[in-house]
Amino acid sequence: MFAHQRDTKATAGLKHTLKYLTRQCGAGVVLLCGFCLSGAALADLNIPIAYVKQVSDESVVSLSVYRSPQNSGVAGAELGVKDSNTTGRFLKHHFDLTVIEDTQADALMASVTLWLKEHKGALVVDASDEVLQALLSTPETASTLIINATNKSDKWRKSQCQAKLLHTSPSYAMLGDALGQFLMAKRWRKWLLVEGQSEADKAMAAAYERASKRFGTDIIARKTWTFNTDLRRSAQQEVPAFTQADDYDVVVVADTQNRFGYYLPYNTWLPRPVVGTHGLTAVSWHSAIEQWGAVQLQNRFYEGYARAMNEDDYNGWLAVRALAESVTRTGVNDPDRLYAYLISDKFELAAFKGRKLTFRQWNGQLRQPVPLTQAYALVSQSPQQGFLHPVTDLDTLGYDKPEVTCQMITE
Template sequence: MRFIATTTKSLCWLFLLQKSAFAAVQNIDILYVKLHAEMSAEPLLLKQPADNKTLAGAKLAIEDSNTTGRFLKQHYQLTVVEDNNADGVISQLKRLLSVQEAPGTVLVDVPENAFNAVSEVIRGSGALVMNISSREDALRQSQCAEKVLHTVPSRAMLADAMTQYLMSRRWREWFLVSGNSDGDKAFASALQRSAKRFGANIVEQKQWSFDTDLRRVAQKEIPLFTQHDDYDVVVVADEQHLFDKYFPGNTWLPRPVVGTEGLVPTGWHWTLEQWGATQLQNRFYSQFAREMTESDYAAWLAVRAISEAVTRTKSTASDVLYDYLLSDSFELAAFKGRKLSFRAWNGQLRQPIPLVHPNGLTALLPLEGYMHPVTDLDTLGYDKPEVRCNMAK
């Protein structure tokens, strides 16, 4: 009888210990919001966008965070909200964020014209917004808001990175071509700002407003369109890639093409191999059978930043995480050879920018020689004195 009582008592203690250990696990729920964008034109039949574009990066980061989280009694999970309609997304968001144990962080992957409406709903609930898709400069320069952080590079950052390289090659004279979309015009404006900032000269600027199918007539149309006395480089702003792919090899003068085609500034590219990037690329390819894109990487960064903040602060409160992410204490190792951090004045993640062509890395910006009193990473994009919004300190 004594043996049975002792055994029963031991089993009870074991059950209580297991229950206690389970209860001590910290659950971190991250919400991912996807609003499908309408395309101005059909993508190429042989190059369809992946169904899991962007989301795949978040899923890999959740997996990475749980690998280390097991030892820290942390468990990360991803809840996905997606719709083809902005009202549908907002309705689902309001429902999910109104519950007592609502997610404290939301990854926002929506078109730029819907970002503010979606962001306001999230911020109204007290949650932290992680922008993983919008490159809009105004969100970092004149409309930046508290509890909104950006892991995707802004257009200004991409333009400045590209311009630094062009100036290092003494390609100062630009022929600038832009499309009709709002994104194309915004990138063209970022390029104009960057040219003025670093001393380049736009000798000609044209807008591509034709709906011609260039697959058969590119060799005739592009040379005529790019006629000019002289220029060092053709800079193209076509974010949906409706016409830019026809410019390389078809310009009036034999000149390099840069911008959204040719040499392209981007947040991430499959050709990055240094600083341990190969293992990230391989893990992504092994799981999703495709290369990791810039949008995948932006989502991966957002989740990993939250994971790092939770680990360091031992908190899941959005206010605590936000303050830590903007502090000097936050650093994120992200396979780019530098520790990444957020700019306290506009919430943008500082990061090196690869300049790539389809099958190789040409340079990683900023280049040596571009000086800054804090960090040379702040030579890319809007610096503190240029920001006109409430987060500026």
Template structure:
């Protein structure tokens, strides 16, 4: 399989060999550690190399192509402590590399993009799904490979609309990330002509490992009747206890049941099984959404360097935002970036723990430019002005 992969890459880059020249391409991945959240279950611990593992796999992919072209890729991993100075770390990194992948909260990523030293750099947000970073608080030097909350919410609502599940209810967590995803679901419901009639905030502090069958029915009884129950629990705290425990026998979607994911181990089509296998071989675990976002960021750099023959950040940015850029992302169609807010267009798999149910955009959701622009903020909807 590896030999076939290398052969395919060689054939793809062969036309470029005559124009190739040695280039050094240093990339820095800056991750700010986050305090672990206390959750009801510890069955799914967060890997220590979450995100960085995806960047490292992309580095290997870039090197496979680069060795034919004389392009020398290097990846520098920088980890900032929870109480560390991320701005200082990025400022130092920019002295040696103008290509930086950010794994940090939205506010910090925005502050990084505003650094004087970052104005000529190319930055990738690989972890923050916040809507504001794609709208009023967007930055021209900051692109996004992690899907926005709005993209994932729209995937759920396209599916709900296709099933004619028009009456919705929602349970949301108390954390800010839960509230942001809940707001995205509510906005998306209105966008697709659906309505969230009732909603409530999770406030049960019992041991759900023992009491889910008693507590959840009582909680969801107050929601009345509905077609689909939405759950907004970004920390994966309580959502796992809701399916099959609701008062009414209804489907669940969002953070449990049918889940909109950037990436999932159950994605197998379009060559995804090969990507999954290579990741497993390298890191002895399954690839997760943040790994995929980091992989896409580093691979975007590699694809742009291959096509332009340059490692200049502004040259790469211009090409990446152009119609000529395409990234083979193992999702069934080429990925590209939105020129109005820097978001990577990509399909969103809707999955259960054991299978892909479908992938958004669903059939029938048409768009004059790309069906993938039916997910998230389309150009007429955006309030981002930095890219104009």
């Protein structure tokens, strides 16, 4: 009788705790009720995760106010681990995060290789094409699950995708399509495209050009910003002259390093909206997103780090939460089984975007809506209404299955 009373009190306490966690961390924790209330025997399961960050040592021209925080991305992964451990302790699942960072690719790779020799875990990668290629070519990572959290390069989704490489960061093509759909919905069909000189600027501009062709708009002129002047003093003279062209509906800017894009709004030759990397932007996350319960995530992050959650933070959080969800559902930490579950039709992730997120089996890209934001507000979210797809409208963003030339191993 007394044992029964103790069990009843314990069960009631657990139910109360789960209700609290559901409010704090989302409805996904309800899954734990079945495990915990059934009294199933659970074994301790440790899941090591390494956040691999290539720290930039480049001198950036932009003002310091526009620079990313030093813990950008890392903070999101840390919050993801904290959220996962909050719910995982009921299943005796413990997630442990190690941050590996360096400015030099060789030194970073050496540290990752050493970590992999001591841990059977997953990698969340925040690095360049060079480092990502090195990771995929290293024998030590052959059986490792790798989640790319920040690299937007389309080649990893179109021609160089491979098994056990997943992406929580939207690609350039996804961002370009998200913006292109919105411009079409507004009937802004004539674009003036302005791009910077970096490789990332060219990749972003190519994505906008692809979107223009895809949706039938007209790029009336394409210009490259080559000036090195201090625009804080000369923007009202330089920008109007530079943006002279035939009539256009919108200025589309590709300036990934914030060298000139902030000075285009309100200074263009024609009084037109500015979109792209500045003005109205397509992003994976923004501090203004508060719908779909996102305010809970935003507040938890701000309380922990005294700043807003940025795109890299969110993508790092997504990577850890995807891993945790797969561990919760499968009850294992084997990378092969986790990967198989993540790209299966059974996987879905609630991530404060109003839709369940899933991975594309043909290139490992996480399907997700793409918010369109300005400085202080969420303006819209793509896919836009009316853009249809035979499977899901989320696949109207980025490279669809027929457009991908690489082969993914899905078994």
